[in-house]
Every structure is written in structure tokens, then in C-alpha cells.
Amino acid sequence: MPQIAWQKDIEAALQQSRGSGMPVLLDFSAAPA
Amino acid sequence: MTTHFIPVKVHIKEQKKVFDRFGALWTPTQIVLDADGEERHRIEGFLPVEDFLAQLELGLGKRQFQHQRFGDAERLFRAVCTGHPKSGGAPEACYWAGVAAYKNTNDPKHLGATGELLKTRYPDSEWARKASVWSKEES
Numbered sequence: 001m002p003q004i005a006w007q008k009d010i011e012a013a014l015q016q017s018r019g020s021g022m023p024v025l026l027d028f029s030a031a032p033a
Numbered sequence: 034m035t036t037h038f039i040p041v042k043v044h045i046k047e048q049k050k051v052f053d054r055f056g057a058l059w060t061p062t063q064i065v066l067d068a069d070g071e072e073r074h075r076i077e078g079f080l081p082v083e084d085f086l087a088q089l090e091l092g093l094g095k096r097q098f099q100h101q102r103f104g105d106a107e108r109l110f111r112a113v114c115t116g117h118p119k120s121g122g123a124p125e126a127c128y129w130a131g132v133a134a135y136k137n138t139n140d141p142k143h144l145g146a147t148g149e150l151l152k153t154r155y156p157d158s159e160w161a162r163k164a165s166v167w168s169k170e171e172s
Contacts, residue, residue, distance in 0.1 A: 014070055025064075
């Protein structure tokens with residue numbers, strides 16, 4: 001299974017979303033990275 | 034997942050402000066956001082894979098619905114309703130598939146059919162109870 005390239009910067013992701021039209025999936029976690 | 038979403042992971046210890054900003058109550062929580070930062074769908078708590086995938090599709094459908102792309106929304110909701118029929122999100126997806134079909138066509142037969150489908154397939158779900166008013170109107 002391919003690794004998911006998770007981002008950490010929500011604002012950068014929203015900006016990317018505005019450009020691509022793709023929604024953001026925000027994953028809140030307490031698990032160790 | 035990355036073909037449909039821009040994935041962002043937020044760790045409670047590293048970015049507590051983001052938890053507070055979006056009112057996350059518990060982990061894991063996933064939120065589908067539009068480009069303007071508006072929340073379209075929220076998944077709280079762990080889910081097995083099929084349930085999780087169904088919830089993601091449900092979120093994509095709600096987003097399309099919000100943008101009044103009712104044909105696309107119906108297709109996504111229907112994919113959950115028929116493609117993940119045993120998932121916890123299936124009754125909700127069937128409900129919204131019917132609503133999207135109605136909004137797309139203005140034909141109330143979609144509501145009646147959805148009420149019947151939910152009554153038959155998921156009689157104990159709250160979505161069947163919500164849709165029961167449509168069945169009654171048709172009878």
C-alpha cells in the first residue's frame with residue numbers, strides 16, 4: 001500500500017485546495033508519529 | 034486517498050491550537066474541509082476500513098451536495114449505499130442519495146423510493162425513520 005504523504009500545515013493545504021479544487025482531509029491524531 | 038483529498042495530519046501535542054480551532058473533541062477525528070475551510074463532514078472515533086472508506090465517500094458527496102452539484106452528489110452517495118451496504122454510513126448515504134436525486138430532478142418519486150428502500154433494508158435506522166414521512170406521503 002502506498003505511503004500517504006501527510007502534510008502538517010493546514011493553511012498551505014487550504015491554499016493548495018483552492019488551486020486544485022480538491023478537498024482537505026484533516027486527520028486529528030494522538031498517536032506517536 | 035490522495036487522489037481525492039489533500040491529507041493533513043494534526044497531532045494533539047504539536048498543534049493543539051488547530052484542535053481548538055476545529056473543535057475536535059477526541060482522537061481519531063477526521064474532517065473533510067472545503068477550500069474555504071468550511072467543514073463538510075466529520076468522522077469521530079476509530080472505524081474499520083470499510084466503514085471509514087464509506088464515510089470518506091459520504092463526505093465527498095456532502096461536499097458536492099453543498100455546491101449544488103446534485104448529480105455528482107447522488108453518484109457518490111449511491112456508491113456508498115450500494116457499494117458499502119453493510120457499513121454504518123450506508124443508511125445515511127441512501128437517504129442523501131434520494132435527496133440529491135430529488136434536488137436534481139424535482140421528482141418526488143425519488144423520496145418515496147428512498148423511504149421504501151430504507152424501510153426495507155435498514156428498518157431500525159434513524160434514517161429510515163427520517164424518510165418514513167416520504168413513504169406516508171406517497172401512500
